Every structure is written in C-alpha cells, then in structure tokens.
Amino acid sequence: MLIVNDVSKIYRTKQRLGWFKSEWQENIAVNNLSFKVEPGQIVGLLGINGAGKTTTIKMCSTLLEPSSGTIFVDGMDIVKNDKKVKSIVNMIAGGERMLYWKLTAKENLRYFGSLYGLKEAELDHRITSLLREVGLDIKSNIPVEQFSKGMKQRLQIARGLINNPKYLFLDEPTLGLDASIAKHLRNYVKELAKEKGKAIILTSHYMKEVEELCDEVLIIDKGSLVMQDKPERLTNLFFKENTLKITVSEIPDSLHTKLNNEISQNKGTWQIQSTDDDEYDLIIKSEKDMTNSIVSLLAYHNLRILNIVSEKPSLEDVILLMSERTSA
Amino acid sequence: MFSVIKATFVRNTIAMYRAYPWSFFLGHILTGVYTVLFAYFTYTYVFKGSLDPRFKIYAGSNDYLSYVILGGALYSFAVSTLMNVSRSLITEYREGTLEGLLISPFSRKGYFIGNVTQQIMRTSLEFIIIVTFGLIFGLDLSKINIFGAILIWVLSIFSFFCQALFLGSIMLYFRDTYISQNTLFFIMSFVSGVTFPVAYLPDWIKPLSYIMPLFPSLTMFRSVVIEGQLISLHINDVIHLLVLSITYLFIGSISIKHMEKRIIEQHY
Numbered sequence: 001m002l003i004v005n006d007v008s009k010i011y012r013t014k015q016r017l018g019w020f021k022s023e024w025q026e027n028i029a030v031n032n033l034s035f036k037v038e039p040g041q042i043v044g045l046l047g048i049n050g051a052g053k054t055t056t057i058k059m060c061s062t063l064l065e066p067s068s069g070t071i072f073v074d075g076m077d078i079v080k081n082d083k084k085v086k087s088i089v090n091m092i093a094g095g096e097r098m099l100y101w102k103l104t105a106k107e108n109l110r111y112f113g114s115l116y117g118l119k120e121a122e123l124d125h126r127i128t129s130l131l132r133e134v135g136l137d138i139k140s141n142i143p144v145e146q147f148s149k150g151m152k153q154r155l156q157i158a159r160g161l162i163n164n165p166k167y168l169f170l171d172e173p174t175l176g177l178d179a180s181i182a183k184h185l186r187n188y189v190k191e192l193a194k195e196k197g198k199a200i201i202l203t204s205h206y207m208k209e210v211e212e213l214c215d216e217v218l219i220i221d222k223g224s225l226v227m228q229d230k231p232e233r234l235t236n237l238f239f240k241e242n243t244l245k246i247t248v249s250e251i252p253d254s255l256h257t258k259l260n261n262e263i264s265q266n267k268g269t270w271q272i273q274s275t276d277d278d279e280y281d282l283i284i285k286s287e288k289d290m291t292n293s294i295v296s297l298l299a300y301h302n303l304r305i306l307n308i309v310s311e312k313p314s315l316e317d318v319i320l321l322m323s324e325r326t327s328a
Numbered sequence: 329m330f331s332v333i334k335a336t337f338v339r340n341t342i343a344m345y346r347a348y349p350w351s352f353f354l355g356h357i358l359t360g361v362y363t364v365l366f367a368y369f370t371y372t373y374v375f376k377g378s379l380d381p382r383f384k385i386y387a388g389s390n391d392y393l394s395y396v397i398l399g400g401a402l403y404s405f406a407v408s409t410l411m412n413v414s415r416s417l418i419t420e421y422r423e424g425t426l427e428g429l430l431i432s433p434f435s436r437k438g439y440f441i442g443n444v445t446q447q448i449m450r451t452s453l454e455f456i457i458i459v460t461f462g463l464i465f466g467l468d469l470s471k472i473n474i475f476g477a478i479l480i481w482v483l484s485i486f487s488f489f490c491q492a493l494f495l496g497s498i499m500l501y502f503r504d505t506y507i508s509q510n511t512l513f514f515i516m517s518f519v520s521g522v523t524f525p526v527a528y529l530p531d532w533i534k535p536l537s538y539i540m541p542l543f544p545s546l547t548m549f550r551s552v553v554i555e556g557q558l559i560s561l562h563i564n565d566v567i568h569l570l571v572l573s574i575t576y577l578f579i580g581s582i583s584i585k586h587m588e589k590r591i592i593e594q595h596y
C-alpha cells in the first residue's frame with residue numbers, strides 16, 4: 001500500500017531583483033496532502049495547471065523529497081529506504097524525455113533494465129514482451145531519434161514497466177498519442193491494475209480517461225486536497241441535474257400544462273427554444289432522468305420527435321466549475 | 329554494480345560509434361601536439377638549446393624536450409578523463425535522461441566506473457598518438473621503467489577520476505560545462521608543472537599546485553619514464569596522489585549526490 005501522510009512540498013526559488021540582489025521565494029506546490037493507494041487500485045489526480053499533480057507524483061516516485069510529511073511504500077519510508085522503494089516503483093511521464101535518442105528501442109530498455117540489476121535472461125524476456133505490448137517490436141532496432149512522437153511515448157511506457165513495478169505513477173501518459181493508441185494504453189493500464197494488481201496513480205487532462213479508468217479521484221487545487229471520491233459520485237456532488245434536450249417540429253399550447261405537471265412533479269425545470277430550422281427544442285433539467293416519461297407523453301400526443309440528447313454532467317464540468325470558483 | 333558498469337560501457341560505446349563528436353578526439357590530440365610543437369620551437373629557436381641552469385636542479389634532468397612532451401601528453405590525457413567523466417551527469421540532464429536514471433536504484437559507482445573505463449580506450453589512443461608524435465621531436469624513452477610507468481598511469485587515472493567527480497558537481501551547480509572546465513584546465517596547465525617545473529612559480533601560487541593530482545602524477549611519471557627511476561624513490565608523491573584522490577572522491581561523491589537533488593528540484 002502507498003500511504004501519503006500530511007505531505008507538503010515547498011519550492012524555493014531565487015528571484016533576481018537586480019545585478020547583485022536576489023531574494024528567495026517560497027512556493028507551496030503541495031500542501032498537507034494525505035491519501036492512500038491500494039494494490040489493484042487506480043487513483044486519479046485531477047486539478048488545473050499548476051495544482052501540484054506532477055509534484056505529488058515526483059515525490060511518490062522518489063525523485064523529489066517532501067519538505068514535510070512522510071510517504072510509505074509497502075511499509076518503507078521513501079526517503080530512508082529509497083533504494084528498495086526505487087526498485088518497486090516507476091513513473092511514466094508524457095513527452096519525449098527519459099530516453100537515449102542515439103540508442104535503439106531495445107538498447108534503451110536494456111540499459112534501463114540493467115540499472116535495476118536485472119539478469120540477462122530475464123531482461124531479454126521482459127524486453128521482448130514489453131516491446132510487443134507497446135507495438136514497437138518491429139521497430140526495436142531503430143534509433144529513437146528516428147521515432148515519431150507517439151512511438152517515443154510508447155517506448156517511454158515500456159521503460160516505465162521495465163522493472164515490473166508494483167507501484168506505477170503516470171503523469172499525463174497519453175499526451176500526444178492518437179486516439180487508437182490512447183485507447184489501447186487505457187485498456188493496458190486497466191489490465192495492469194485489475195489483473196496484475198499494480199497500484200496506479202494517474203494524472204490526465206482528458207477527463208474521459210480519468211472517468212473510465214479511476215476507481216477513485218482526488219481533486220487538488222493549489223496543492224490541497226479538495227475532494228476525494230469515486231468519479232461518478234464526485235460529479236453527482238457538484239451537479240445534481242441531468243439535461244434532456246428533445247427537438248420536435250411543434251409543441252401545441254395544450255401540451256404545456258401536461259408537461260408542466262409532469263416536470264414539476266419531478267422537481268425539474270423546463271423551457272422551449274425555437275431553432276433556426278423552425279423547430280423547437282424542449283430543454284428539461286431535473287435530478288431524475290426523465291427521458292422515458294417525457295418521450296411517452298410526446299408520443300401519446302402524436303408529436304414527431306426529431307432528436308433526443310440526454311446529458312449527464314462529467315468530471316470535466318466539475319474541474320471547470322472548480323477553477324472558476326478559485327479564480328473568482 | 330558490475331551489470332551497471334557493463335551496461336554503461338556498452339551504452340557509451342554504441343553512442344560513441346553513432347554520434348561521438350570526433351572533433352573532441354582531434355581537439356585533445358591537437359592540444360598535446362601544440363604543446364610539443366610550441367616547446368620544440370621555443371627551445372630550438374628562442375633559447376637556442378641553452379637551458380636555465382636551475383632547470384636541471386628543479387626538474388632532475390637536462391632533457392627539456394622529453395620533459396615537455398611527456399607533460400603535454402599527460403596533461404591532455406588528464407583533460408580528456410576529467411571532461412568525459414565530469415560531463416556525464418550534466419549531459420544526462422541536458423538530454424532529459426537524468427530523471428530516468430535517478431528514479432532507478434542504480435549504482436553510482438558502477439555508472440561512473442562504466443563511464444571512465446569506456447573512455448580510457450579512446451583517451452589512451454589519444455595519448456599514444458601524442459607520444460608517438462613526441463618521439464619525432466626528441467622524446468627519449470631509452471631508459472623507461474615500463475612497469476613503474478604503467479602503475480603510475482593507473483594511479484593517475486584513478487586520481488583524475490576522483491577530481492572529475494568534484495568537477496562534475498561544480499558543473500551541476502552552475503549548470504555550465506564550458507566555464508568550469510576551461511578555468512580548471514587553464515589553472516592546471518599553469519601550476520602542475522606541465523611545461524616548466526613548479527619551483528619556478530611564486531610561493532603564493534604553489535598551494536594550487538599541491539591540490540592538482542596532475543602535479544605529483546607528472547613528477548613521478550617523468551622520473552620513471554625519462555630517468556627510469558624506481559617508484560620506491562617517490563613514495564611521498566604516491567602518498568600525495570592518494571591523499572588527493574581520496575579527498576576528491578569523498579567531497580565529490582557527497583556533493584554530486586547533493587547536486588543531483590538540487591538540479592531535479594530546480595528544473596521542471
């Protein structure tokens with residue numbers, strides 16, 4: 001289990017004031033953060049730019065030392081037992097770093113694997129299967145500098161798995177990947193957690209990804225934890241409403257009372273907007289999903305339904321709302 | 329540790345074949361060759377072969393050309409070793425691979441030893457080329473004590489290696505390679521007895537000589553190669569070299585770890 005206990009990170013940076021004058025500035029990137037991740041669990045870290053996600057991930061992966069607080073991995077303190085912790089954690093960041101461009105895919109993995117003291121035979125086996133997994137097996141002998149961005153990113157993912165880590169930290173892993181590869185990666189990440197029992201922390205700016213993968217989501221803002229819950233529960237917390245939009249060619253006045261009764265019974269609100277095509281949009285907001293009852297009501301009155309859109313609030317809306325609140 | 333030595337050795341060899349800036353190689357040879365030529369021409373045409381009588385006393389030999397040629401060759405060897413090892417981490421940083429390295433439980437000893445053994449092939453080749461060139465211009469190897477020369481050679485590599493760790497952490501601190509290395513190399517060439525005995529220097533500069541491993545290393549190397557002396561005559565120099573090596577190793581390995589952390593914190 002990964003236990004982050006009351007962790008803060010303060011960056012100190014020198015601010016130039018003049019030729020010979022400078023002053024230290026402190027920037028609290030992570031502020032008294034606590035959470036846990038269990039084996040097999042995928043935890044999402046969400047927050048706007050600069051919220052402290054990368055800093056948190058770098059601390060968990062031993063690259064940065066917390067300014068205060070403790071992080072334990074399988075009962076080991078990551079500062080005091082850093083060598084042991086390093087052998088069971090790894091991190092994958094989006095982008096093209098952490099690879100030797102002059103070396104081929106295979107040579108890169110071989111080198112990183114040796115840093116973990118893996119035996120030749122085991123390493124060979126792992127390299128072959130990882131390269132196949134990320135779809136680079138046919139490109140394995142080409143220097144990385146000739147790779148496309150997506151190929152580098154996939155190799156980066158293989159690098160992050162070279163020590164078969166029990167704890168995996170993913171910082172925007174699908175950045176710059178095309179849709180099909182990103183989807184493949186998502187399935188793979190899910191498999192790593194659910195079948196291989198890895199504990200995973202994921203940050204991403206693609207909310208769909210977080211909603212699809214994460215068992216739990218932490219929302220952080222200015223380094224502090226604001227919310228922690230299952231993704232679907234979080235959206236419910238912020239937005240209680242479903243939006244239903246039904247397009248029809250006409251709405252006779254006689255129907256208004258019936259609609260009003262039906263919707264107010266469900267504590268909803270409604271309005272009618274006419275569209276450019278001389279049609280009408282009936283927009284209903286309500287806590288309960290009212291698609292069925294409204295559609296049958298319209299059908300009963302022989303109205304032709306041209307289109308139906310039912311919108312559930314997404315995590316994206318939650319984040320947007322949050323950032324509006326903090327900037328306000 | 330051994331697997332890291334081997335892996336780093338292999339990695340650097342591959343990278344060298346694919347992308348080594350061969351101008352570095354040529355540059356190092358030329359540094360040595362220029363020293364030889366400069367000495368040869370000033371000695372032959374400016375001093376017309378007449379040597380300051382103090383030289384024999386200070387240098388322990390009359391053979392100025394051999395003195396300078398060995399000085400130039402060992403100096404450029406020291407410079408190559410220092411450069412290759414000290415730049416290794418900052419190069420990882422610049423190429424974006426430092427985090428990949430630091431996130432693993434890699435053996436630092438293994439990493440640096442892998443780096444230094446790999447580059448010894450190349451720097452030794454440079455050294456041999458300079459010495460061969462020196463033979464044309466009057467280097468006299470007739471009395472050489474081969475066994476002693478090899479032993480001092482090995483000790484010197486170790487000491488340059490230790491000094492390189494220290495230089496490497498200075499580079500990480502200033503995030504600069506050019507100024508740090510060239511300042512050091514300039515001072516080294518002036519105070520370590522490369523082209524003239526240290527005894528000529530004013531007293532206030534001499535402390536600098538004593539902290540340069542190249543100084544005792546050159547003293548011993550010359551007496552063993554030119555005069556064919558036994559190492560047992562130079563126990564003091566051996567101790568001097570070892571004390572410097574261990575001091576640099578100690579300071580270097582502590583400060584480099586510190587600098588690694590600092591550079592990761594400050595850069596994002």
Ligand SMILES: Nc1ncnc2c1ncn2[C@@H]1O[C@H](COP(=O)(O)OP(=O)(O)OP(=O)(O)O)[C@@H](O)[C@H]1O
Nearest residue numbers: 011029048049050051052053054055593594595596
């Ligand atoms: N090395 C550093 N030195 C000083 N300040 C830093 C450093 N790294 C990050 N910060 C600051 O710490 C805060 C958190 O940064 P962090 O990179 O963790 O955010 P993030 O949530 O990952 O953002 P993004 O979504 O943009 O990746 C920001 O205010 C950032 O400016």
Ligand SMILES: [Mg+2]
Nearest residue numbers: 053054055171
């Ligand atoms: Mg980030």
